[in-house]
Amino acid sequence: MQTDIEKQVTYPIHTDFRRRVVCILGLPFDVVTLDQAVEKVATAAEKKSRCFLSTPNLNFAVASMEGGAFRDSVIRSDLSVADGMPLVWIARLLGLPIRERVAGSTLFEILRDGSARKTNAGLLSVYFFGGPDGVAERAAEKLNASSSWLRCAGSYSPGFESVENMSSADVIDRINSSGADFVVVALGAKKGQAWIERNLSRLRAPVISHLGAVVNFVAGTVSRAPVWVRQLGCEWLWRIKEEPALWRRYWNDGLMLLRLAVTRVLPCAVATRMKGRDLDAMARARVSVRMHERRSRIVASGAWGEGNLSALRDACERITATPCNVHVDFARVTQIDSACIGLLLLLYGHQTKIGRDFEMHNVRPSVMRTMRLHCADYLVARPDRVQGFPQEAVVN
Template sequence: MIANETMVAAPAPLTDFRRDVYCVLGLPFDALTLEQARDQLLADARAGRRNFFSTPNLNFLVTSLGDTAFRDSVLRSDLSFADGMPIIWMARALDIPLRHRVAGSTVFERLREQRGQALKVYFFGGPDGVAQRAGDVLNAEGGALRCVGAHAPGFGSIEDMSTPALMAQINATKPDFVLVALGAKRGQAWIERNLEALEAPLISHLGAVINFVAGTIVQAPSRVSGLGLEWLWRIKEEPALWRRYWKDGLALLGLLVKRVLPGALAARRARATRARQPAPSVDLRTENGQRRLTLGGAWHAGDLAPLRLALTAATATPADIVLDLSAVSALDSAAVALLMLLYGHQSKIGRAYQPVGAGKALRRALTLHCAEYLLTPLPTA
């Protein structure tokens, strides 16, 4: 039930709770095919609608476990693509219906190959001279993508790369897509720092794409990527990456033992007992200027329509939100992901998020999802 709540029309909601999104070890992932991802980006570019999309791979996932700001940049994204076969494999083990790897580089290639809609691209980042070279290659093709500008800012601070003059320089080229290549952490931070100042509808950090287009690094063949062996190919192309892949591989082993295997067993038990679980319930009220969202019962992917409506209503206008979880008996990956979007929304607008009442069973479940941070309050900025 949604009580005492006046729906306020908004031209464009900051967060789309209709997304078919799932939690995999602490991050949300949209269940889209490559074609659906391409079509969504083209539609947003055509409509001039902002889409800051992230492409988390295993390195993103591992890094986000220890870096709150980096993790939150993914939670605040408009879309999050599963860029890495390890994520797909873990999703399958956890009985999460995330079937398609949607690599950022492949999404870019799909945009490059299509002929139905012209897109203007601005390359920001990469080694000195490589972005300009990538732009020259793109423009020589005469295809749907045209490079309207390129800038390699070097290794300065985020502040040095975020001056009003530089934002004006980018906006003056009127790009549809600002493609950033600064290293994942710096790239995500730069985008979030400058998101309001940039006018391009599409913005993403796709680090290696500039090198792939310029030809300074050869992209792995699709058969290699499909087998989950792209990391070997990347080490061949960039030997210095072996340290990162070694570190990520060790972290993956720990996640498999501590989270994926126990999570898979928990998912199996949940399937066996689902018929006996209480029906989900939701109540949204406005009390003393804040919104109180009370959830009850067991929430699963097929029963989330009331929750999506309640979250949309709760965030229609900026407000502090209290999330009462005291009557919740179960949350599956899809339900957890929607709460991640709520958490990201509140952090994005600087309003409070106050979870209350989570019991031990729910806390254990969120820990297996690497989403225990959803029980941490966010203060009003």
């Protein structure tokens, strides 16, 4: 007899290349307001469509500098929002269209309140997974005792187990049998993202996100900063007041922010303002898809940015319609911006989802500098690792 865990969960692997995303510190961020993010999550839950929500803050961005699975988990998300005022400040400095913080805790509060929901659907059910011993149970009790658009379908605190031990058939069966629409994970950022990625295809809940502090806030074991403190960008001070052990993390993140501001963010802002947009090159931009037996290739030319990405989005959709290894040839690309890099991140993320290669090569020095300033130069393959296509001459 099949258990719930042995039954295949039928959420297809899909990447929405029409998402409007920008790159900040090497990560993709959706250009959405708080209300838009709430609506996306609520709609996904109600229509039973997969939404892996990531809420990267400064700590996420700093940890992602190491690369690897944690960074890639954010890139592979279906929705990635700027949960941190430093990221919003960086976006403003770079002239990016992210205007407000979309905090995961606030998103949950609005879903709970129901005031911003545009649909007439009934209650959504949530499952709390993780948190300190007994806190998830307390959060469940308080949520179900309140007048809310959310009800808690179950909770479980696995303790300080490994990701592998927390991914047993019994654990996943327990979550699936609850019938929850939304799994809220609270295991610490790295472990939480790793657990989600390991079990995403096995979980039936359409919406999944690591929202570490939410369980504590709902349970009342930690109080959240008042709105005026959040608006000033000082919620981190309040968190230290509530949880003094966090001071070291914020100190280290602050030092890294200063370093990134000097070496990447400020030089990027200056370069962006000095260069401006090459409107003629954007008008002449072209892209083609060349299908090959072993590898398929996107070949682009001209300047690419926020205003002309439609053709490049079409190329991404076409080349990923059939699973294949993908090469991106930028030999004749003269300029890109954060939105173009964001789209490339989505393509890279899609390829890692399906276990196929992504290689970007023949990148001009000026374009490479832009990618480096956006902390996304890891997308570019080293010349000695590119195989299958001849190197085209790069014009400096």
